[in-house]
Amino acid sequence: MLRSDQILATVEMIQKENLDVRTVTMGINLLDCRSPSVNKTCTNIKARIADKAGRFVETCNLVSRTLGIPVVNKRISITPISFVGAGFDRDGFIELAASLDMAADSVGVDILGGFSAQVEKGMTRTDREYIHSLPEALSVSDKVCASINIGSSQKGINMDALAMLGDTIKDIADKTRDQGGFGAAKFVVFCNQPGDNPFMAGAIHGLEEADTVLNVGVSGPGVIARALERLISSRSKLRLDDIAEEIKQTTFRVTRCGELVGRQVSNILGVSFGVVDLSLAPTPTVGDSVGEILHILGVDAIGAPGSTAIVAMLNDAVKKGGIFASKTVGGLSGAFIPVMEDAVLAAAVGNGDLCLEKLEAMTCVCSVGIDMVAIPGSVDGDTIAAIIADEMAVGMINNKTTAVRIIPVPGKEVGDSVSFGGLFGSSPIMPVRNVGKSSRFIRWGGRMPAPVHSFKN
Amino acid sequence: MSRQMIISVMSQDRTGIVADITGAIYELGGDLADLNQSTLCGYLTMILFATFDDHVTPDMLIARVARIDSPTRLDIVAREVFGPPTATSDKLPKRTYIMTAQGVNRKGIVYGISSFCFEHDINIMDLATTTSKNTYTMVLQLDLTAVPSITEVRRKLLKYAEEHHLQVVLQHHDLFKVTNEIPF
Structure with a gap:
C-alpha cells in the first residue's frame, strides 16, 4: 500500500484545499452540419450535439462519484461557428446561437463555447455578419460563449476587426444592461487562440481537431x-x-x-x-x-x-x-x-x-x-x-x-x-x-x- | 515428497532476527518461498512460507528456533499447509478504494470501522494507523468488489462518520496512485 502520509496529503488536497477538476470539455466538430438553410443547419447541430454529448454529463458525474473527486463543470466546445455558418447573415447567426443554447440545455452542460470566428488575417462577409450578430446572439442565449481570434504571431493583427470590436463589446454589454453587461463576460478577443482550450469563454473545437475530443x-x-x-x-x-x-x-x-x-x-x-x-x-x-x-x-x-x-x-x-x-x-x-x-x-x-x-x-x-x-x-x-x-x-x-x-x-x-x-x-x-x-x-x-x-x- | 509450512515469528525488534530465523530454516533444508515483515512499537513480526523435505515437521522447526541464542524472546508458530499456495497478486482488484478515518483518540475506532466494513461486504486488504496530538488516523486499503453501490455505501459511511464524530473519506485507489507514483 502507499504510505499513509502520501494518502493523507492527497486527501487534504481534495477535501480541504479545493482541488477539483475544473472542467471536462467535449469538443465537437460541426462542419458537416451545414445545410442550405439556417433552419436545417440548426436542426443538424442540435442532433449532432445530442448524439455526441447525450451521455456526457452523466458519465462525468459517474466518474466523479467513482473516484471521489469533484468535476465542477461539464462543457462543450464546437467548431468556430463562422465556418459552420459560412454564407449566413446576422439573423442566421442569431438563430444559430439560440439553437446552440437549446442544444446545450438539452444535454445538461454548463456552458457551450465556440460561437467564434478566426479573422487574424482578413474578414469575409460572413465574419462581418457574425460580428454584427454578437450583441443579439449573446443576449438571446444563456449558455453560449463567443470568442474571436484577431491576431497571431504568424499573420499579425487584423486592425479592421479590432476597430469593430470596441463598439461591439459596448453593444454586447448594453444589450445585457439589466444583468450589469454580463454578455461581455461571455466574449473574448484572442491573439494566438488555441484550438484545444477547455476553459471558457474562449473554448473552441479547432479546425485541426478530430470529430470529437475530450479536453x-x-x-x-x-x-x-x-x-x-x-x-x-x-x-x-x-x-x-x-x-x-x-x-x-x-x-x-x-x-x-x-x-x-x-x-x-x-x-x-x-x-x-x-x-x-x-x-x-x-x-x-x-x-x-x-x-x-x-x-x-x-x-x-x-x-x-x-x-x-x-x-x-x-x-x-x-x-x-x-x-x-x-x-x-x-x-x-x-x-x-x-x-x-x-x-x-x-x-x-x-x-x-x-x-x-x-x-x-x-x-x-x-x-x-x-x-x-x-x-x-x-x-x-x-x-x-x-x-x-x-x-x-x-x-x-x-x-x-x-x-x-x-x-x-x-x-x-x-x-x-x-x-x-x-x-x-x-x-x-x-x-x-x-x-x-x-x-x-x-x-x-x-x-x-x-x-x-x-x-x- | 515435501512439506509446506506457514511460519509466524514475533519478537522485540533487534538486528539479526531475519538471519536467525532463515538460518534455522536453511539448516533444516527448507526452501523459503515468500517472506513479509513489519515492525510496530519496537516489535517485529514476520510471516514466512517455506517448503521442507517430508521428514521435517513444524515441531522440529520450533525446537530449532528455540535453540537460537537470542537476546530477545522469539515467539514462533509453524503450521503445515496443504495444496498449492494461493499466489499473492500484485494486481489490485478494480474496485480498490482507500478510506481514511480521523477522529479524537478513543477506544473502539478500529473496531467500529472494521465492523462497518464487514457488515457491508468490504474486504480490508491493508490497514495502518497513526496517532498525532490526540488525533487518531486510520488508513485502509479496501476491496469493494462485492459492494453493489459505491454511492450507497459512501452515504452510509458518511452517516456513520457523523454519528461517531469521525472524518471519513472514501476515494478510489487510482487517485492516490496517480498523485504519488510516476508510472514506468
Missing part, C-alpha cells in the same frame, strides 16, 4: 497556496527555487488527477482524449485565489513591484509540473489572473493597488491576458479597442496566447461594483486612464504586420 482543465490555486503555506511554516532558510519546486510538484499531483478523470470519461464514452490544460484558474471562493499566492510569495499588495516577477515564476513552475504529469498537454496551461473571478485580485482593484497598466504587465508572463475586468460603461469603443490592441501586441510579439475579456458595465463608474454571481464573481469597477486618446490609432485599420521571427533580443 480537461485542471485548476487548484487553493492547493498551491496551502502547499506553500505548509512549506513556509515548516522550513527556515527557504529560497525562491525551493518555492518554485514545491509549486512544480504540487502541480504534478493536481494534473495527474485531471488526466485520470479525463481518460476514464473518454474511455467510457469512446471518445479520443485530447489534452490536459494545466491552468491555475481561480474561483471567487475564498482560498481559491491566484492573488493569494502572490501575497504568500511576498508582495503585500497585488500590483506592487515584484508582482510580475512572481506571476512569471508561478506560470513557469505550473507548466513544468504539469507537462511531466500528463501525456498530452495543451490549451492555455499556466496561471490565469481573471480579476472578477478572483476575490483577492478584485479586492486589489477596490483598494487601488491593482491598475490596468500593471495588470497588462502581468499578462505578459501569465497564460492568458486581461481577463474579466469591469471598466466604466462610459469608456468609448475606440479606447476599448486600443486596450485590446496592446494586449494582442503582447501576444503576437511574444509568441504566446493573449486575450481580452473586458466588461464596460453600463451605467457604472469608478467607485461602483458589479456582480455576476457564481464562478463569474464580482469586482469594483477598474479605472481606465487616458480615455478617448487612442481613436486616431484605431482608425487606421488595415493590418499590423507579423513580427520578425529571428533576431530575438
